[in-house]
Amino acid sequence: MATRTDAPTRREQILKEAARLFAERGFHGVGVDEIGAAVGISGPGLYRHFAGKDAMLAELLVGISDSLLTGAKRRLAEADGVTGSDPGPGAVLDSLIEGHIDFALDDRPLITLHDRELDRLRDADRKLVRQLQRQYVELWVGVLREVYPAVPEPSARSAVHSVFGLLNSTPHLGRPGSLPGRAVTAALLHRMARGAFAAVGEG
């Protein structure tokens, strides 16, 4: 449970650069030599750390999905855990939105990969990722229907997917420097997400 704030291990360097390159040019558009060059070693040296190119993508996608789900579960538990002072479902929804926005703003390449290169995985890995993604969606759907009980489940699920589309649009918002500031962007996205959900709930 330590290892953070340490210098990044070589595996982590590789994963980070691979994520960036995959997001920029697509999984098939990046050669192993380029990934190696991005971390200062060249080509086949990567195979001391990963079984192959596929394994890097698999670890990235499983990691993203797992991290999103774990974070959401934690936020849900924190909300339910505070005995006595129930924050209300609206606050839980806000917390989920906030967590997703943090992820979308801080790990743009991963967000990009997450819904783009899933089909390049081996069957077992793809099933795992899809299962994690589905759990994440269902968790949001549950919270959303606590806030807006009148919304039928299929609509809620569609709404959640659409809001993910909205929040995951950060890669299109220009380079990290051209934004009006991270906090401002986060607040804007948050309000839009709530507004989109509200429009569903008040139907």
Add this chain to the structure above:
Amino acid sequence: MATRTDAPTRREQILKEAARLFAERGFHGVGVDEIGAAVGISGPGLYRHFAGKDAMLAELLVGISDSLLTGAKRRLAEADGVTGSDPGPGAVLDSLIEGHIDFALDDRPLITLHDRELDRLRDADRKLVRQLQRQYVELWVGVLREVYPAVPEPSARSAVHSVFGLLNSTPHLGRPGSLPGRAVTAALLHRMARGAFAAVGEG
């Protein structure tokens, strides 16, 4: 201005299948033999219709961007053109949203390609596509700021990009059959888009 309701020409068949395959497996993940097989000819026969694989992608992406922009301009002109009975900026915004939703629901592969494979284009084509996309965005921004004049331009632009993310999420909403019906989905997306914009405007 005829040619529609005719049998699709071979070029059109190829473009349609290529779009589907590119969207499913990525530009680099599809071989020319597969594209050929999808239209009943095999491999190099495609070169009787296109200069190369890149040319197919270019024609697809330019076509999408141009079609989106042209449709939006037409809707804007229709609104401004009705002398006397100005429909109001809100109705124009609704019309833009409706047009984009139609596109997202009817041409899912193209929507997918549109923000995914842009970097695979030659410089000249990429610049053209980006220019068309930019015009499309600015057109939306203008209309949005008529509806919500208090929204500063950078926020409006971010909001437009985010709503595109929302509307373009249709590929994630399950296969075309599993949806609650096209009209229902379209209405849901429309309300969410308006809700998201309203949340920005009422800030």
Add this chain to the structure above:
DNA sequence: CAGGGCGGTTAGCGGTCGTTAACCTGAAGG
């Protein structure tokens, strides 16, 4: 100080890919 293994290197193999070359066929036109 011997040795072992971690983390690199370069060379090269097998397969695939985009593209070209050369050839063929069936239908239209004078």
Add this chain to the structure above:
DNA sequence: CCTTCAGGTTAACGACCGCTAACCGCCCTG
């Protein structure tokens, strides 16, 4: 009836890619 040509075919080439093989040096440890 001969020609032309659009629209196919198969063969093959050169480039590239993922991956393995073989080798090597450095550091750690007994």
